[in-house]
Amino acid sequence: MHLPHGDVEIPAFMPVGTNGTVKAVKHNSVDDMGYTLILGNTYHLYLRPGMEVIKAAGGLHKFSGWKHNILTDSGGFQVFSLAPFRKIREEGVRFRSHVDGAYHEFTPEKVVEIQETLGSDIQMVLDVCTAPGISHKEAVKSLEITSRWAKRAKTRWENCRDDYQGKLFGIIQGNFYEDLRKRSAEEILELDTPGIAIGGLSVGETPEMFRDFLHYTAQFLPEDKPRYVMGIGTPDYMLEAVEAGIDMFDCVYPTRIARNGTCFTLDGNLALKNEKFRLDQQPIEPTCTCPVCQQYSRSYLRHLFKAKEILGPMLVTEHNLHFLHTFMAEVRQSLREGRFLEYKKNFLDRFQKR
RNA sequence: GGGGAGGUUCCCGAGUGGUCAAAGGGGGCAGACUGUAAAUCUGUUGCUUCGGCUUCGAAGGUUCAAAUCCUUCUCUCCCCA
Numbered sequence: 001m002h003l004p005h006g007d008v009e010i011p012a013f014m015p016v017g018t019n020g021t022v023k024a025v026k027h028n029s030v031d032d033m034g035y036t037l038i039l040g041n042t043y044h045l046y047l048r049p050g051m052e053v054i055k056a057a058g059g060l061h062k063f064s065g066w067k068h069n070i071l072t073d074s075g076g077f078q079v080f081s082l083a084p085f086r087k088i089r090e091e092g093v094r095f096r097s098h099v100d101g102a103y104h105e106f107t108p109e110k111v112v113e114i115q116e117t118l119g120s121d122i123q124m125v126l127d128v129c130t131a132p133g134i135s136h137k138e139a140v141k142s143l144e145i146t147s148r149w150a151k152r153a154k155t156r157w158e159n160c161r162d163d164y165q166g167k168l169f170g171i172i173q174g175n176f177y178e179d180l181r182k183r184s185a186e187e188i189l190e191l192d193t194p195g196i197a198i199g200g201l202s203v204g205e206t207p208e209m210f211r212d213f214l215h216y217t218a219q220f221l222p223e224d225k226p227r228y229v230m231g232i233g234t235p236d237y238m239l240e241a242v243e244a245g246i247d248m249f250d251c252v253y254p255t256r257i258a259r260n261g262t263c264f265t266l267d268g269n270l271a272l273k274n275e276k277f278r279l280d281q282q283p284i285e286p287t288c289t290c291p292v293c294q295q296y297s298r299s300y301l302r303h304l305f306k307a308k309e310i311l312g313p314m315l316v317t318e319h320n321l322h323f324l325h326t327f328m329a330e331v332r333q334s335l336r337e338g339r340f341l342e343y344k345k346n347f348l349d350r351f352q353k354r
Numbered sequence: 355g356g357g358g359a360g361g362u363u364c365c366c367g368a369g370u371g372g373u374c375a376a377a378g379g380g381g382g383c384a385g386a387c388u389g390u391a392a393a394u395c396u397g398u399u400g401c402u403u404c405g406g407c408u409u410c411g412a413a414g415g416u417u418c419a420a421a422u423c424c425u426u427c428u429c430u431c432c433c434c435a
Contacts, residue, residue, distance in 0.1 A: 044391095076389075077390090078390095078391090081389095228389090230389035251390095253387070256387060256392065259392080260392085260395090274384080275382090
């Protein structure tokens, strides 16, 4: 995939850096692992430090010191996750800041402008993400607003400054109704944005529903554009997505569980705080080539977490991101060699996520 | 030597006659986490053959009933000399 700050090999996992930082790791480390595309978040950065600060720095890249690509989420997910503090109207969404309670409003146009100021290499349209369990009628309403907002965003994006080269991705919604997923896909594809995202997955549904709606929705997507499933980050979900033709995914999961003491291994998740690792002299994953696994034992890492030392979350975050990067490199290799399904089967046979 | 305060379940610390196996922290153990209001949150934490049993410095006593009241002992801390 070709982006303003360099090419990105796909399919790819993108670490999440909500506040202009992938939590607990330096940009240099993320860079060293091989990542060339990370996320930022419109909602968070707009509220703090605020656009004046980022504008003064000359955009998010310069402000944060990350020299590769940045995809920014639109704030659509916060419309969902911060639901108690928001009100959706045709014009946009009114919400209260989780930082100081102040009222703000996002419109599709304003969100494009913010992301233009951020200098996003990929920006997402403002959408309405919904949880499983809502009625068909409610799902229609959210889908329709999402489509109208996407159209407005596209129009505004086409009028960005000439020197702004960031791409715009539309987002498919439709909740967990096949007819609505199909309809949303059609309406979003019609806008002909440079890339397409599937939103509204991984929002509390069962793995079976995730799988069904992932494959169902993905079938409508064109093969000549980047396809992005938002919000997934476990190896099993990622393999499922790749099989469905998806090129990109992001998730807080790998970095969040790392901060809470859980790491990825080829045999599944491992909760380092568990008593059984007290004397375990092995690295997290014996076959892993990451700097953390070259230097530290499970026993020591467990100690860091029990002692609440900041180094624990840092090291495990680095390992988890390194693990996923290596994993995706292997996935790409298997695709090139035409043996992806075999790779997937072998990987999952060993990796049992608890 | 004189005066004062106090010893509570692994630790700190509430509790001053029954609603107390005993609040709340911490620690321990376990679980959760999927477009980040998350270095967060939740559960659990005397023993048990699930009928009960043992526990609040120790020993005696008062009472239908004591961690709580009385007596003695013991230990700790603070102040004065």
